[in-house]
Amino acid sequence: MNKKKLKVPTVGFVSLGCPKATVDAELILTRLRAEGYAISPSYAEADLVVVNTCGFIDAAVEESLEAIGEALSENGRVIVTGCLGAKGDVVISNYPKVLAVTGPHALPEVMAAVHQHLPPLHDPFVDLVPPQGIKLTPEHYAYLKISEGCNHRCSFCIIPSLRGDLVSRPLGEVMQEAENLVDAGVKELLIVSQDTSAYGVDVRYRTGFWGGRPMKTRLFELASALGDLGVWVRLHYVYPYPSVDDLLPLMAEGRVLPYLDVPFQHASPRLLKLMKRPGDIERTLDRIAAWRRVVPDLTIRSTFITGFPGETEREFDELLQFLDAAELDRVGAFAYSPVDGAAANELPGALPEQTREERRMRLMQHQEDISTRRLEAKIGRTITVLIDDVDEEGAVARSTADAPEIDGLVYITDGEELEVGEFATVTVTDCDVHDLYAVLA
Numbered sequence: 379m380n381k382k383k384l385k386v387p388t389v390g391f392v393s394l395g396c397p398k399a400t401v402d403a404e405l406i407l408t409r410l411r412a413e414g415y416a417i418s419p420s421y422a423e424a425d426l427v428v429v430n431t432c433g434f435i436d437a438a439v440e441e442s443l444e445a446i447g448e449a450l451s452e453n454g455r456v457i458v459t460g461c462l463g464a465k466g467d468v469v470i471s472n473y474p475k476v477l478a479v480t481g482p483h484a485l486p487e488v489m490a491a492v493h494q495h496l497p498p499l500h501d502p503f504v505d506l507v508p509p510q511g512i513k514l515t516p517e518h519y520a521y522l523k524i525s526e527g528c529n530h531r532c533s534f535c536i537i538p539s540l541r542g543d544l545v546s547r548p549l550g551e552v553m554q555e556a557e558n559l560v561d562a563g564v565k566e567l568l569i570v571s572q573d574t575s576a577y578g579v580d581v582r583y584r585t586g587f588w589g590g591r592p593m594k595t596r597l598f599e600l601a602s603a604l605g606d607l608g609v610w611v612r613l614h615y616v617y618p619y620p621s622v623d624d625l626l627p628l629m630a631e632g633r634v635l636p637y638l639d640v641p642f643q644h645a646s647p648r649l650l651k652l653m654k655r656p657g658d659i660e661r662t663l664d665r666i667a668a669w670r671r672v673v674p675d676l677t678i679r680s681t682f683i684t685g686f687p688g689e690t691e692r693e694f695d696e697l698l699q700f701l702d703a704a705e706l707d708r709v710g711a712f713a714y715s716p717v718d719g720a721a722a723n724e725l726p727g728a729l730p731e732q733t734r735e736e737r738r739m740r741l742m743q744h745q746e747d748i749s750t751r752r753l754e755a756k757i758g759r760t761i762t763v764l765i766d767d768v769d770e771e772g773a774v775a776r777s778t779a780d781a782p783e784i785d786g787l788v789y790i791t792d793g794e795e796l797e798v799g800e801f802a803t804v805t806v807t808d809c810d811v812h813d814l815y816a817v818l819a
């Protein structure tokens with residue numbers, strides 16, 4: 379077998395500062411070696427240089443700035459990490475050409491910057507995993523997990539006890555993964571987590587870095603940066619914090635899909651309180667109206683629980699009335715199920731399974747008319763869709779209103795020449811309860 383020899387990506391490393399900075403340097407060097415990078419003592423041989431700085435006293439700042447200047451003039455491609463990086467924009471204002479700046483103890487951010495500017499060698503003869511990782515989804519869409527765990531304590535849920543409190547992934551790492559996916563042909567990124575709107579709360583929205591620019595670890599900034607990648611960005615599991623309102627302008631500008639997956643769970647203030655969820659349902663209706671004023675085409679998907687312990691007929695009715703008023707596009711409902719270990723199991727008034735299920739079916743039937751009306755309003759309109767499947771009978775696609783697996787489909791009756799993973803413009807001709815029918819525009 380004739381195997382072509384590829385140049386091993388090589389990193390130069392300059393480390394200044396105290397023993398804590400030395401430990402940071404060791405961690406970075408270990409990771410670089412583990413990923414197959416070579417480390418070079420000479421500027422000339424390195425493809426880029428990492429400078430680990432100190433910012434403790436003025437003399438250390440001077441020394442660090444000099445080291446950065448030397449690396450820039452000798453090599454030209456420099457990533458700065460360490461304590462000086464945490465001191466506002468000192469580095470960028472002195473050396474605007476550095477590739478990226480991070481603070482101390484920032485292994486994931488440094489690695490994300492190295493990957494961005496000097497990708498590790500992908501050797502298909504040795505690597506079992508392509509740069510974008512192994513995906514179980516079709517090539518044209520992918521899930522992107524931005525955090526793990528949850529700081530809420532909804533009484534019906536045991537996720538926090540299983541997965542712990544919220545831990546947000548570093549912004550640079552998330553963006554690098556997103557870019558790898560887009561480079562590999564992904565056209566739609568589905569942003570998931572237990573609590574997407576809380577992204578960055580656990581790290582106090584600390585400054586991360588992407589493309590050499592400092593950026594807050596926060597959903598708004600992340601969504602904006604993802605919006606720059608030129609693919610569909612769909613937000614899932616958006617807990618209804620006030621900060622969600624800030625995302626709507628991004629949708630109006632077309633950077634993020636006009637789609638919000640917000641689990642409201644119920645509409646009765648008493649039950650929401652027992653669930654430990656935000657309970658001001660009047661305000662929720664006002665917010666939905668305000669969101670639609672900013673983004674008239676907004677698709678709202680939500681989930682609800684029926685038969686929560688103590689739910690009365692009147693409270694269930696409140697939920698149906700809420701559905702009438704909110705006119706949500708997509709609704710999923712779950713009959714309350716007492717998960718082992720959930721606090722809600724201790725609440726009085728547990729309902730028989732039959733009642734929980736019967737209310738779930740009533741809710742779904744009630745919503746059916748509302749969802750159908752919202753789909754009917756699309757007949758005659760021209761929309762963009764992403765093609766999921768093609769055969770001799772036409773193409774199956776999704777619009778901006780349809781997440782894979784959980785929402786509807788768009789059947790393009792004359793779409794047999796289309797290709798999976800391409801965008802197409804179609805005119806909607808008909809609908810049923812869940813799906814649209816369309817022809818090429």
Ligand code: SF4
Nearest residue numbers: 528530532535537572
């Ligand atoms: S339901 Fe969602 S927001 Fe509530 S505790 Fe569970 S994971 Fe967190």
